[in-house]
Amino acid sequence: MELHVNPTRMELGKLKKRLQVAKRGHKLLKDKLEEMMKQFLGLVEENRHLRETVEESLSEVFKGFLLARAQMSPEFLTGAIAYSKHKLTLEAGIQRRMGLEVPSFKITSAVEAGKGLPYGLAQTSSELDQAILLLLDSFGPLLELSEVEKAVELMAAEIEKTRRRVNALEFVLIPQLEETIRFITMKLEENERSTLTRLMKVKDIVRGRDL
């Protein structure tokens, strides 16, 4: 369906320029889409790998807690872990990926290994040590996972938006512009032919009078 515009040369010029821009935009967006898809697949793979690592490590953590829970009475276990000694610093920022703003986290802890436990060793089970230290080690990958998962989510939305734009350009705007340009060109040619015919007719009439 062509656009509702006046079939004038000026309009034709404008439409041709718009078509040129639309085609260039379409190409750029298509390139962007391809690159984003490439990055998206990489991110999805990274996300899968991170999730596997985190799930594996958390399952070890929970297993350790369960075994500690089984070895120690609830009072001793609660008393040992209810008071944390860790002061973790979380820095939250923004990083750009393919023009997208995705969150970035950085966690820092000043506590040394072993000294990171919030309890003494004499009345606690060794099963708890591994669980606590593994949980502490899991924080880094867990935050990285949250970063990557959010990036995947944002990139998926951006890919969808870009694909809609590419499709709109490819299947709606560019065909409309081409159709309209063709219509205006035909209309202008028609006008030209009509003027030429009229001129020839006028010329014939004038020549007849002279004779």
Place this chain on the structure above:
Amino acid sequence: MRENNFAFAVGRVRVLETRLLDSGKFERMLEARDADEVLRILGETEYAQALAAIKNQNDYEAVLDYERHRVFALVRSMLAPEREIAELYFLRYDLHNLKVLLKAEMTGVNPEGLADEGVFGPQRLQAMISRTGVRANAAGTGTVAVGTDLEKAPDYLAQWIEQGRQAMASGDPQAVDLVLDGAFYRFAAETARQGKWGILERYWLGLIDLTNAISTARCRRMATGSDFLGTALLEGGIIPVKEFVAFYDQSAESFAHFLELHGYGTLFAGKEALTSPAALENAASNYLRQLLADAGQSFMIGPEPIFAYLLAKENEIRKIRIIIVGKLNGIPREILRERL
């Protein structure tokens, strides 16, 4: 020690010992489909009384608590003629409560995980540590906070509270634990040595040595460094602390050899204790129980058989908890068997 004071109690313990769960019962519980079946098996044993007294029979922790309270009360009454022996054992619950109360005060949160057992109980301890004023400390170098009931606390407990408060200044809950653990085990070793309790003295000193051995294994696994190990070890045992610290960097085999030289060779009958602190914990617990069980057999009358029964009962409750928690969470039988 007036052995004759225990004649009736030991006779009673000999009967109660026959009611301890045997390996067949544990095997049946391990093979049970789920936790409900474990509780049904428990219903056929001495735990039937606890199951009948608890409204929600699925609350296994309440059942185990009930049984523990019952046995503790019984053992306390049996050890009444030698109150110190029982008190030293139950003081570890007060130690735990003291740690919880001080750490809660330090972090400004409500105390969680208080134990009802203990010589003083959580309420009395809370009253002792609540700050209502200050007085000069024993050395005259500063002041300490005093509560309304601190004056009623025995000297050793007042000292622990003071030491705990000093550790609180670091803002580190682990420091409070380490200081109080050190104070308690030093006190336990002194009390046991002064009391000339024979095999029970050997039990307490062995407990300190083995706790140190386990701490060394834990620190080696966590790679904490020997400095931290030095602060985590308990004074008062047979083996000096510095010897444990010296073995921080040595191989597991030489550490095992070092413990063998001090008479703890049986710990490493199974090779797992060489590499796993959890296996060493189990081996240490078995070693101490066996020490008392053997003594219980040799000493016809005395506090040893009663103490051996107490440890056996606590171990039984621990094993039941392992099985039920395992069944509730689908832990494979092989892993549970290792822990038993």
